Amino acid sequence: MPLKKAFTTTIDNVSILDEHGSFDAKLGAPGGKPIIPDDDLVKLYEHMCLCRKYDEVAFKLQRSGRMGTYPENRGQEATSLGAAYALNGDDWLVPCYRENAGLFWRGLPLEFVLLHWMGDERGNAIPEGMCITPLAIPIGTQMLHATGLAWASKYRNEKRLACTFFGDGATSEGDFHEAANFAANLDIPVIFFCQNNGWAISVPTKIQCSAPTIAQRGIAYGMDSIQCDGNDIFAVVYCMKEAAKRARENNRPTFIEAVTYRLGDHTTADDARRYRDAKEVEKWNNRDPMIRLRNYLVQRKLWDDAKQEAAVARAKEAVTAAVKRAEEIASPKTADIFNSMYAELPDDLVIQRETMMTHSLGQHPEELPPTSTQQRTHQQA
Amino acid sequence: MANLTLVQAINLALIQEMEDDDRVIILGEDVGPNGGVFRVTEGLHQRFGSDRVVDTPLAESGIIGSAIGLAMAGLRPIPEIQFEGFLGPAFDQICTHAARMRTRTRGALTVPLTIRVPVGGGIHAPELHSDSPESFYAHQPGLKVVMPASPYDAKGLLISAIRDPDPVIYFEPKRIYRAFREEVPEDEYTIPIGKARVVSEGDDITIVSWGASVVQCMKAIEASDRSIELIDLRTIYPLDIETIEASVKKTGRVVVVHEAPLTAGFGAEIAARVMEHCFLYLEAPVQRVTGFDTIMPYYKLELEYLPEAERIATAIDHVAAY
Numbered sequence: 001m002p003l004k005k006a007f008t009t010t011i012d013n014v015s016i017l018d019e020h021g022s023f024d025a026k027l028g029a030p031g032g033k034p035i036i037p038d039d040d041l042v043k044l045y046e047h048m049c050l051c052r053k054y055d056e057v058a059f060k061l062q063r064s065g066r067m068g069t070y071p072e073n074r075g076q077e078a079t080s081l082g083a084a085y086a087l088n089g090d091d092w093l094v095p096c097y098r099e100n101a102g103l104f105w106r107g108l109p110l111e112f113v114l115l116h117w118m119g120d121e122r123g124n125a126i127p128e129g130m131c132i133t134p135l136a137i138p139i140g141t142q143m144l145h146a147t148g149l150a151w152a153s154k155y156r157n158e159k160r161l162a163c164t165f166f167g168d169g170a171t172s173e174g175d176f177h178e179a180a181n182f183a184a185n186l187d188i189p190v191i192f193f194c195q196n197n198g199w200a201i202s203v204p205t206k207i208q209c210s211a212p213t214i215a216q217r218g219i220a221y222g223m224d225s226i227q228c229d230g231n232d233i234f235a236v237v238y239c240m241k242e243a244a245k246r247a248r249e250n251n252r253p254t255f256i257e258a259v260t261y262r263l264g265d266h267t268t269a270d271d272a273r274r275y276r277d278a279k280e281v282e283k284w285n286n287r288d289p290m291i292r293l294r295n296y297l298v299q300r301k302l303w304d305d306a307k308q309e310a311a312v313a314r315a316k317e318a319v320t321a322a323v324k325r326a327e328e329i330a331s332p333k334t335a336d337i338f339n340s341m342y343a344e345l346p347d348d349l350v351i352q353r354e355t356m357m358t359h360s361l362g363q364h365p366e367e368l369p370p371t372s373t374q375q376r377t378h379q380q381a
Numbered sequence: 382m383a384n385l386t387l388v389q390a391i392n393l394a395l396i397q398e399m400e401d402d403d404r405v406i407i408l409g410e411d412v413g414p415n416g417g418v419f420r421v422t423e424g425l426h427q428r429f430g431s432d433r434v435v436d437t438p439l440a441e442s443g444i445i446g447s448a449i450g451l452a453m454a455g456l457r458p459i460p461e462i463q464f465e466g467f468l469g470p471a472f473d474q475i476c477t478h479a480a481r482m483r484t485r486t487r488g489a490l491t492v493p494l495t496i497r498v499p500v501g502g503g504i505h506a507p508e509l510h511s512d513s514p515e516s517f518y519a520h521q522p523g524l525k526v527v528m529p530a531s532p533y534d535a536k537g538l539l540i541s542a543i544r545d546p547d548p549v550i551y552f553e554p555k556r557i558y559r560a561f562r563e564e565v566p567e568d569e570y571t572i573p574i575g576k577a578r579v580v581s582e583g584d585d586i587t588i589v590s591w592g593a594s595v596v597q598c599m600k601a602i603e604a605s606d607r608s609i610e611l612i613d614l615r616t617i618y619p620l621d622i623e624t625i626e627a628s629v630k631k632t633g634r635v636v637v638v639h640e641a642p643l644t645a646g647f648g649a650e651i652a653a654r655v656m657e658h659c660f661l662y663l664e665a666p667v668q669r670v671t672g673f674d675t676i677m678p679y680y681k682l683e684l685e686y687l688p689e690a691e692r693i694a695t696a697i698d699h700v701a702a703y
């Protein structure tokens with residue numbers, strides 16, 4: 001007897017504006033109504049120009065010793081931008097660290113991300129109401145928080161959702177699987193947005209996932225899953241709108257795999273020439289999300305060289321101003337190490353903050369002289 | 382003899398142990414063609430191939446958990462965790478399995494595992510790339526915890542760790558990965574686990590430290606005109622109390638220096654042991670110069686957090702004047 005099929009599935013791949021410039025109007029403009037109105041499209045492209053400039057300047061800041069390690073976002077602008085564009089302002093964005101475009105679209109001041117990479121926690125002090133969690137350095141850990149944030153929204157019946165971003169590598173971490181499993185089984189309105197950029201530092205995606213798609217990882221947990229061209233902002237917005245609808249109407253999670261590419265090194269501390277082929281990078285340079293969007297805008301007579309020049313000039317100005325704000329902020333005070341540790345600082349920590357010492361000779365720490373030059377004369381007990 | 386950095390000394394030890402023993406394999410994130418993010422495994426993938434130098438999926442629990450399996454099967458795996466801040470997902474496997482396997486099977490299964498982990502602050506790195514979690518692991522019975530402070534010790538200790546029949550966490554102080562060079566013999570040699578090193582002898586004060594802090598202690602000692610004995614613990618657990626005891630009985634005054642926070646840091650253990658072993662010899666309370674009881678700050682403030690030479694010098698003066 002032939003075996004019955006317990007389950008079969010397919011993963012759809014969404015591409016609307018492809019690298020050759022052809023546009024799928026059925027998906028991209030159903031009933032003649034584009035899923036991204038022209039005005040917005042121009043703004044989105046201008047925003048990409050801003051983010052590209054930001055990357056360029058941030059890279060130079062690191063190279064000239066004015067900033068620490070920085071992860072370039074170059075080539076991945078369409079992903080988080082399309083996602084943030086498709087969401088409401090009170091939906092949570094739960095990023096990793098390659099989502100500048102989406103965070104800035106939401107309104108995060110440009111200098112915050114610089115401050116973070118300049119080694120200053122104030123870069124994480126996200127203005128109230130912005131609904132953004134800080135950059136997540138430990139890979140894969142933030143998705144669970146998105147599940148919790150969206151869970152709270154469901155609990156309060158707010159119809160807000162959470163969208164969490166992570167890389168291909170992050171889908172290898174146990175926390176990802178736990179976040180997905182919770183969201184699917186407890187009906188939580190969260191969007192898992194995977195930026196599959198081909199690499200996790202030097203490790204290619206095939207070491208993270210030997211299945212044909214990463215998207216099918218979502219299927220394994222019982223959630224709707226889809227793959228899209230992550231360098232096609234239309235495709236990203238299309239998938240996001242579907243996912244947001246599903247989340248708002250039915251509290252169901254979605255897994256989106258956006259296929260993109262990290263055009264730069266992993267971070268400024270990395271040298272990708274050690275492990276990847278220049279030809280591969282060249283191929284993806286041609287698929288740059290900005291090139292195809294610009295061509296499309298030009299073809300639609302929404303853009304021209306003069307506009308490009310003006311946009312780049314505006315971007316430069318905005319980024320220069322942001323760098324100035326980041327560099328001119330007063331140095332953090334040493335006491336800041338302590339001040340945000342607890343709602344109320346334990347006595348022990350008050351003493352450490354005041355003396356800036358951890359040694360105390362025991363019984364009378366307040367009697368210790370503050371510097372090594374003034375010596376304490378102690379009555380022998 | 383070659384004049385090597387700490388990174389090169391570790392690299393050399395890895396090569397020699399892999400040449401000698403085909404049970405030794407390396408696994409971790411980016412350890413393969415890229416040679417590790419600090420280049421500690423540079424050249425090893427080319428030399429030993431992808432069966433012995435394995436880029437794994439990005440999952441620390443996976444790396445350690447599967448290394449435990451490899452070790453129980455008789456191999457000598459050397460998993461790398463890319464930074465100490467990412468030990469979190471591996472903590473479960475380390476503490477609930479690696480540390481307990483021998484005793485819960487009464488020796489039927491053992492876990493000869495060397496977990497290499499860059500550790501500590503001072504390199505202007507991003508968040509979670511600068512912590513010092515050694516006392517978490519020293520607190521877990523069943524593990525050995527080592528941290529070399531010089532290229533010479535790095536090579537000898539790593540060889541001991543790889544050959545050790547039990548799980549060893551081998552912390553590599555990244556601040557001194559390339560800070561200085563030292564003569565390192567080409568031949569294989571071992572530094573015993575559980576033996577401290579007297580870096581410099583002295584009569585007035587004993588300083589006990591480990592990892593990159595040893596270098597800060599040396600600076601403080603150079604600037605001081607007192608006679609100070611510096612002990613580099615090299616192994617955190619099992620603790621070499623004998624070396625400490627001999628020194629403290631001579632000096633009567635002790636300063637312990639480490640980057641990790643004060644409370645429940647390993648300095649607390651040392652202070653307690655000194656009390657037990659040397660109570661009648663003490664001239665002053667044991668002093669601890671450590672990180673504060675706070676989260677390690679981002680790098681703009683990291684040098685204010687770390688026990689730098691100046692703070693050590695103050696403690697030296699205080700303990701001397703008591």
Ligand SMILES: Cc1ncc(C[n+]2csc(CCOP(=O)(O)OP(=O)(O)O)c2C)c(N)n1
Nearest residue numbers: 098137138139167168169170199200201467
């Ligand atoms: C838990 C954890 N392990 C390891 C690292 C070191 N690390 C930083 S980024 C990275 C690769 C991440 O790859 P991916 O998830 O694909 O994101 P991408 O950088 O490609 O955007 C690694 C291994 C980390 N930050 N956190």
Ligand SMILES: [Mg+2]
Nearest residue numbers: 167168199200
């Ligand atoms: Mg990636």
